[in-house]
Amino acid sequence: MQTLNDENGRDAFIQIDRVGKTYSGGNVHLEVLRDISLSAGKGQFVSLLGPSGCGKSSLLMMVAGLEPITAGEVHIGGQVVSKARRDVGVIFQDATLLPWKTALENVLLPIEVFGLPYGAYRDHAEALLSLVGLRQAMHKRPRQLSGGMKQRVAICRALIHDPAVLLMDEPFSALDAITRDDLNVELLRIWDKSHQTALFVTHSIREAAFLSDRVIVLGDRPGRIIADMSIPFSRPRDLRIGETVEFNRLCAELRDHVAVGHNEAA
Amino acid sequence: MKVVWGALGTAISLIRDAGPALLIAGLVLLVWELAVRINGINPVILPPPSAVFGAVLAQREILLRNAIPTALESLAGFLLSVVLGGLLGILLTYSRMARDALYPNVVLFQLIPKVAVAPLFMLWLGIDWHSRVAIAFFIAFFPIVISTVSGLNAVDDLLLRLFKSLDATERQIFFKVRMPSSLPFLFNGMKISMTLAIIGVIVGEFVTSQRGLGYIILFAGSRLETTVVLAAIFVLCAVGLVLYGLVVLAERLIMRKYGS
Numbered sequence: 001m002q003t004l005n006d007e008n009g010r011d012a013f014i015q016i017d018r019v020g021k022t023y024s025g026g027n028v029h030l031e032v033l034r035d036i037s038l039s040a041g042k043g044q045f046v047s048l049l050g051p052s053g054c055g056k057s058s059l060l061m062m063v064a065g066l067e068p069i070t071a072g073e074v075h076i077g078g079q080v081v082s083k084a085r086r087d088v089g090v091i092f093q094d095a096t097l098l099p100w101k102t103a104l105e106n107v108l109l110p111i112e113v114f115g116l117p118y119g120a121y122r123d124h125a126e127a128l129l130s131l132v133g134l135r136q137a138m139h140k141r142p143r144q145l146s147g148g149m150k151q152r153v154a155i156c157r158a159l160i161h162d163p164a165v166l167l168m169d170e171p172f173s174a175l176d177a178i179t180r181d182d183l184n185v186e187l188l189r190i191w192d193k194s195h196q197t198a199l200f201v202t203h204s205i206r207e208a209a210f211l212s213d214r215v216i217v218l219g220d221r222p223g224r225i226i227a228d229m230s231i232p233f234s235r236p237r238d239l240r241i242g243e244t245v246e247f248n249r250l251c252a253e254l255r256d257h258v259a260v261g262h263n264e265a266a
Numbered sequence: 267m268k269v270v271w272g273a274l275g276t277a278i279s280l281i282r283d284a285g286p287a288l289l290i291a292g293l294v295l296l297v298w299e300l301a302v303r304i305n306g307i308n309p310v311i312l313p314p315p316s317a318v319f320g321a322v323l324a325q326r327e328i329l330l331r332n333a334i335p336t337a338l339e340s341l342a343g344f345l346l347s348v349v350l351g352g353l354l355g356i357l358l359t360y361s362r363m364a365r366d367a368l369y370p371n372v373v374l375f376q377l378i379p380k381v382a383v384a385p386l387f388m389l390w391l392g393i394d395w396h397s398r399v400a401i402a403f404f405i406a407f408f409p410i411v412i413s414t415v416s417g418l419n420a421v422d423d424l425l426l427r428l429f430k431s432l433d434a435t436e437r438q439i440f441f442k443v444r445m446p447s448s449l450p451f452l453f454n455g456m457k458i459s460m461t462l463a464i465i466g467v468i469v470g471e472f473v474t475s476q477r478g479l480g481y482i483i484l485f486a487g488s489r490l491e492t493t494v495v496l497a498a499i500f501v502l503c504a505v506g507l508v509l510y511g512l513v514v515l516a517e518r519l520i521m522r523k524y525g526s
Binding site: 066 | 422434
């Protein structure tokens with residue numbers, strides 16, 4: 001198949017090709033996404049930014065192979081996505097940990113499901129948990145962990161099998177602002193180690209700008225691409241870039257695009 | 267060894283938790299004793315608890331000899347209902363066709379007063395333990411089916427989505443998510459079933475009149491030996507308590523691993 005290049009000339013690793021999504025039930029047809037085409041280069045961190053209900057989560061779930069694609073195709077590494085793939089890690093809005101397993105056992109769940117040697121990944125799991133400050137808590141069960149700690153465990157679980165792609169569906173939206181900032185920093189720190197190709201769904205403009213190489217703004221009803229902006233800050237980044245004029249100018253520009261996408265539909 | 271100590275610790279905590287309940291039971295017995303003595307009630311109508319305990323001690327050999335088959339047959343009927351009811355529950359959960367074809371019939375079957383068909387079991391299976399275990403099984407299995415079905419369906423949808431994202435097989439989803447999630451429901455069903463299994467065996471003993479505490483109750487009742495009837499009922503309560511306690515013990519041990 002033909003490979004497209006992104007604007008930096010890198011090979012596209014995730015390719016979303018004229019994808020649409022229509023929910024049909026009886027006589028009701030609800031079109032949530034129309035004709036979405038975008039590609040993410042290998043190792044690129046791309047955010048999908050848009051108002052609630054613009055279909056950004058549906059798009060991510062289609063890339064994850066968890067929702068049927070009603071129009072177009074998604075390719076990962078040149079292969080058509082038809083179901084969940086083992087070279088993909090997903091972080092959901094909810095941590096969705098198994099309540100009867102410890103943090104460490106939850107991190108190792110993908111290894112257990114894939115039938116890989118459990119012992120061989122144990123050190124890796126402990127290293128990941130240490131990286132997010134949970135070394136002391138690795139034998140605790142989810143009930144004993146705070147919301148932020150649970151989501152940290154979910155991040156480690158998504159990365160335990162060294163996936164090429166990391167898909168995140170508003171992973172921090174249920175957390176308080178301070179915890180959310182912490183987790184943004186930790187996510188970047190952990191992502192900087194191996195630069196998975198990442199798609200991050202959010203409705204927070206600042207979060208999208210802070211994390212991403214590129215922010216795609218989606219408008220609603222039906223969801224479509226409004227803007228595709230590069231975020232030029234060098235890495236590693238820390239929270240202080242949020243105070244720079246350049247960062248705030250970018251956020252203002254993104255906010256304008258979001259407003260346009262929202263008002264056009266209304 | 268660890269399991270043994272765990273079981274022992276659980277048993278001790280169960281007994282400790284039983285303190286307030288024992289106190290209430292003791293008070294009721296005391297009031298009963300005083301009421302009978304003060305009013306001079308005929309012991310054929312209602313003997314005092316002290317006389318009942320006296321009968322338990324005096325008849326302990328015959329009571330014990332008959333308590334053992336009652337307990338074992340109840341346990342057998344219960345275990346049979348857990349295995350077959352659990353399997354039917356799994357079938358009803360996974361097969362739409364089985365659900366459509368069997369579920370209404372299972373409910374309809376449940377509406378038959380099973381005590382009423384006990385004599386038929388005796389005709390079909392004879393007067394030995396087979397018919398009593400069968401009656402116990404038929405009374406006890408419905409709550410297991412219902413609790414298995416609701417337990418297997420009570421799994422968190424988000425956990426199912428997580429497992430789908432890991433490309434897990436149905437078998438993995440069953441053993442790693444659905445079954446552990448269903449355990450609290452299953453244990454609720456098992457507690458109800460255990461008590462129902464005992465009722466089933468007693469009904470069977472009434473009908474088959476071979477042995478067991480139900481037989482003692484029926485036999486002593488026909489001879490107006492009210493004290494012996496109550497002594498047998500007391501032993502029956504003890505049997506029920508032990509069997510129910512086994513289910514609670516299993517629940518506590520297993521939920522230590524599968525609780526949150």
